[in-house]
Amino acid sequence: MASPMKNMLHQGEDEEEVYAYAFQLAFSSIFPFTLKAAIELRLLDIIVEAGPGAALSPAEIAAQLPTRNPQAATTVDRILRLLAANGIVSCTDVGGAIDGPRYGAAPVCKYLTRKEDGEPSIGSLALLIQDKVFVDTWHQLKDSVLEGSEVMKATHGMNLFDYLSSDIRFSKVFNKGMSGHTTVPVGQLIITYHGFDDVKVLVDVGGNQGTTLDMITSMYPHIKAINFDLPHVISVAPHLPGVEHVSGDMFESIPTGDAIFIKWVLHDWADADCVRILKNCGKALPAGKGKVIVMEYVLPVVPEQSAKARGVFQLDLAVLAFCPGGKERTETEFKALGMEAGFTGFKAVHLLANNYVMEFTI
The missing domain is CATH 1.10.10.10 (Winged helix-like DNA-binding domain superfamily/Winged helix DNA-binding domain)
Known part of the structure; x- marks a missing residue:
């Protein structure tokens, strides 16, 4: 035989x-x-x-x-x-x-590689994802299936955002990775999406170092921009012309504006937390007016064999590991979150590589 x-x-x-x-x-x-x-x-x-x-x-x-x-x-x-x-x-x-x-x-x-202006590139994101802090968490992935444990907490004793406030070195790596990850998708956002034309006050919820607002206001200088994030993030945010840095907690309240922008934040949180965040975004808008502009990766309904699909499904597992309850979502799932939070209007526009901008209106 x-x-x-x-x-x-x-x-x-x-x-x-x-x-x-x-x-x-x-x-x-x-x-x-x-x-x-x-x-x-x-x-x-x-x-x-x-x-x-x-x-x-x-x-x-x-x-x-x-x-x-x-x-x-x-x-x-x-x-x-x-x-x-x-x-x-x-x-x-x-x-x-x-x-x-x-x-x-x-x-x-x-x-x-570094851009001509010296700003970080997506290479900085690669350094973040391969940093020892994140790499060590992957050894706990099996236990998250068998025991339902929180991967980041099982590895480091705390969730990602608490860890960032406790580790200055890693916080710098994280901020640089997020900034490097931002430039190309936001550049495409500015080209593709025209919803900023009539905005007077724009609040970026979880805006990190203000890179996104800096890019938006360079194209829309009439906008008053508020970069809103946790105190340990805002404390090291650089001065940016036309951008006001404000610290706080999005689960408590959000600064008012006629448009609220929130990028790559909802995927860090479970559905109930996302609804709470979106409700607070709605409270920060003028009564019966304004819009919440959400920029997120959107999952394909069926996995494809492509770089785009592999990238977003890898990201989905990353937020599973790093953020308890976090997950990437389909367009239908995002729309459902908005409806549960009290928004009646929804439209989505594709940007690039499974990045979408979604507009929620009351």
Whole structure:
């Protein structure tokens, strides 16, 4: 009787690809930490800063690192090979050159490297998600299924927002990651959504460092902007022209405005908490007027095999791990939250990569 292994190997290239995929999955945690190291070492920045179309050898890249390690170029080469296999950089074999292959920037590098103005990119989000504080929580995911435990609390003894107020280093990493994550989606929001045209006072609930309001008011300078967040966040928020920083608790009350903006906050909370937040947003609006503008990732009803779907389902598990009760939602689920909170009007506009802007009106 033939062994299962022999039968598998006789099934040809399709089965070989399935096996190779299973093998890759077994090592899947290696890639994000390799990307983290590349970002921390500025390997991608070095390649991008060499100019459009540039291709550098590992030795040329390693020469720009603050190291005397004689093996640095070899290790850089091994890191970049994995990134090339994942489409992060291009790799060109120059025919047995002494200094090895040459690496260039793939299109995704523009989102992973520092922008020309020095502002953080989505690379800062990668550093946040791969930070030890978050990584340690994943060992508790199984117990969240079997015992219903809160993953973040089981790991660190407190929820995410309490932890942020207790760990200055991680709070800085978190704020930078959120700012880097904001720029591209909010840039698309400003282009696509025209609901800010008639807004006089805009309150950003959970606005972190004020990056979003800074971008919105640069396009709509007539808006009086209020950045509203917890005291430990507001205490380190930078001065921004046209933006007033106000500290408080969104579960207690929210500053008044004719429009309330709330981005990537509801996914941190259970349904009942979201309804409470939305009700407080409604109370902050003029009687019978105004709108609540919600920007969130929206789950596809059926999982697809695409980068967009994988990204949002990974995010859904991240909020499961980091925020008790937190979850990503479908458009229908967001509409239901709004209706339960007393809003009668709802419309949704797609921005990019499963990001939507949703408008709730009374």
